[in-house]
Amino acid sequence: MKVENLRIVFSPTVYENRRRRPEEFAEIAREIRRDIIKMLVLAGSGHSGGPLGCADIHAVLFFGGYMRYRPKEPWWVGRDRYVLSAGHLCPVLYATLARAGFFPIEELRTLRKFGSRLQGHPGRDMGLPGIETSTASLGQGISIAVGMALSDKWLDRNDRRVFALTGDGELQEGSVWEAAMAAAHYRLDNLCWIVDNNDCQIDGRVHDVMSIYPLDKKFDAFGFAVLECDGHNYAELMACFDQFLENHRRSIGKPTVIIAHTKMGRGVSFMEDDYRWHGKPPTPEQALKALQELEDPYIAVIEPIEA
Amino acid sequence: MPEFKLLGQKPTRQGFGEGLVVLGERYENVVVLGGDITESVMTSLFRDRFPDRFFSIGVAEQNATTIAVGLALSGKIPFFASYGTFCAFRNADQLRISVCYNFVNVKIGGGHAGISVGPDGATHQALEEIAVIRTLPNMTLVVPCDYMETKKATIAIGEIWGPAYVRFGRASVPWFTTEETPFQLGRAEIFREGNDVAIIACGSMVWQALLAADELAKRGISARVINNHTIKPMDIETIVTAARECGAVVTAEEHQIHGGMGSAVAEVLAKNCPVPIEFVGVRDTFGGSGDPDELLEKFGLTWRQIYAAALVAIERRDKGSTGLRRVTDVPGIHSLDGRGG
Numbered sequence: 001m002k003v004e005n006l007r008i009v010f011s012p013t014v015y016e017n018r019r020r021r022p023e024e025f026a027e028i029a030r031e032i033r034r035d036i037i038k039m040l041v042l043a044g045s046g047h048s049g050g051p052l053g054c055a056d057i058h059a060v061l062f063f064g065g066y067m068r069y070r071p072k073e074p075w076w077v078g079r080d081r082y083v084l085s086a087g088h089l090c091p092v093l094y095a096t097l098a099r100a101g102f103f104p105i106e107e108l109r110t111l112r113k114f115g116s117r118l119q120g121h122p123g124r125d126m127g128l129p130g131i132e133t134s135t136a137s138l139g140q141g142i143s144i145a146v147g148m149a150l151s152d153k154w155l156d157r158n159d160r161r162v163f164a165l166t167g168d169g170e171l172q173e174g175s176v177w178e179a180a181m182a183a184a185h186y187r188l189d190n191l192c193w194i195v196d197n198n199d200c201q202i203d204g205r206v207h208d209v210m211s212i213y214p215l216d217k218k219f220d221a222f223g224f225a226v227l228e229c230d231g232h233n234y235a236e237l238m239a240c241f242d243q244f245l246e247n248h249r250r251s252i253g254k255p256t257v258i259i260a261h262t263k264m265g266r267g268v269s270f271m272e273d274d275y276r277w278h279g280k281p282p283t284p285e286q287a288l289k290a291l292q293e294l295e296d297p298y299i300a301v302i303e304p305i306e307a
Numbered sequence: 308m309p310e311f312k313l314l315g316q317k318p319t320r321q322g323f324g325e326g327l328v329v330l331g332e333r334y335e336n337v338v339v340l341g342g343d344i345t346e347s348v349m350t351s352l353f354r355d356r357f358p359d360r361f362f363s364i365g366v367a368e369q370n371a372t373t374i375a376v377g378l379a380l381s382g383k384i385p386f387f388a389s390y391g392t393f394c395a396f397r398n399a400d401q402l403r404i405s406v407c408y409n410f411v412n413v414k415i416g417g418g419h420a421g422i423s424v425g426p427d428g429a430t431h432q433a434l435e436e437i438a439v440i441r442t443l444p445n446m447t448l449v450v451p452c453d454y455m456e457t458k459k460a461t462i463a464i465g466e467i468w469g470p471a472y473v474r475f476g477r478a479s480v481p482w483f484t485t486e487e488t489p490f491q492l493g494r495a496e497i498f499r500e501g502n503d504v505a506i507i508a509c510g511s512m513v514w515q516a517l518l519a520a521d522e523l524a525k526r527g528i529s530a531r532v533i534n535n536h537t538i539k540p541m542d543i544e545t546i547v548t549a550a551r552e553c554g555a556v557v558t559a560e561e562h563q564i565h566g567g568m569g570s571a572v573a574e575v576l577a578k579n580c581p582v583p584i585e586f587v588g589v590r591d592t593f594g595g596s597g598d599p600d601e602l603l604e605k606f607g608l609t610w611r612q613i614y615a616a617a618l619v620a621i622e623r624r625d626k627g628s629t630g631l632r633r634v635t636d637v638p639g640i641h642s643l644d645g646r647g648g
Contacts, residue, residue, distance in 0.1 A: 124409050133380055134409040137400050143370045144405060147377015155383065178370035
């Protein structure tokens, strides 16, 4: 089967950013997952597992009223900022931003294509609304987030917050711990660092490739307020983000880390918890199966019209 | 045409430190990140004057570079300074992606440049930063010639938008430019007119080039001395005009010959005006400990090597030589490889 044999339709739904009941996030996360599969099968390359694994985190963070942003005024100076330090996870961010209304949903079709604003790894040069910084060389995004939080807290002295997500394999980069040291040293309680802890990286299990554990003790020793949750449990994710906002409001003088235990490829049965899905896209057949599992209302096999 | 006389000896790093203070006075969004060697690269002057706008990041150059990116993305003009070996090499990936690809307003001050670092030895003598930094798209790279010009260059890179790097040294070196000496980013300055050979120099070698021109004049050779302080973007017009009018070129820099300012000049001239070029610089070797003057002599970074190279370049021009020969007949000078490294 070729990708042309699949009917790929992106739903037009845009979601509001507001307080929600936990169960409300399920459909949003499923929508993001469908977008990820569609983007990747159309692109023919890219990362599947990681983006699917943190769809729930993005659904809660962007659509649960935790981050302040204005999709139609993306560079609004009062916005909270989000840095996807693990830049290879960008399909989930692109889908999330499109669903929030930052840019047309149809643009998701252009992922990784020539001239697209949806580069293979996030590039600020393309001017895509919502992309605060180029990332992808692992470890750098979190230091950038520290710089942003430093500026907000100690220079502009405003109440903006910085959210950043790193992978877990990414924590093998030494400079990540330089960032951790600096975040605690400057008491950046406006920084929320999310670790997407799926214990998978390209070569295998993180604990086999190079162990980063124990993570909670490490972050605690570095001076963080440490929160842990099931990264697919909406109530637990909400509790963590609520706690971070409370930490910020009370100026606890510590950065917050949320260690979110996730499963790579979550939501697609044959990808789940399999590190081999780190860096490859689904075939058209696999995309068909994945979209059926994700209850996509549009997916169908079609005969393309001959030119 | 400015006339130059020696005003004294001063380290270029002092110009950097003083330039930062001027920027701090002019712009309240200028901030400085320290990498533990603040006295040594003289960011301490800014720290003492504007403590609220100085952040110590410790011995963590990768982190400092990317924290600077976060500050720049928040509307600040961050400067991070360290030794060139650490703020052009250890953080090269950060400079490439987070600073240059990201196209943010981050400024780097790279100290301890060149062999004249002296007793600290090879590990601390940055001799390769020009090669690394000038390959980065969106980057501006300046190598000023003395204390005063370093001060001007520091202010200048703070006042343009975009990634920029200023290279300076540790040792006291001749100070000979004044407030009135012309300086403009991206414009090479002709420091001495001449039409027999063009000596294109940057950094501390500009003074040596002027000394060499004096000596050449005694032999009836008029050398044009160009202070090519902005390596990127380079002043192509001044360089090409000099090559066309002189027909022979010498480049001089306290840096590896490979990939340095001379290489950049050669790229320009190979395309626009191919003429014989001789390269004075460090020849594919590491430095070592010693007094700056001893080292400059040993590694061939004085007016005498420029002088000899000028004679070779002129001879190659006049004989139509391809340069594929060894030159050993310059009296009183150790032999130089006519191929220029």
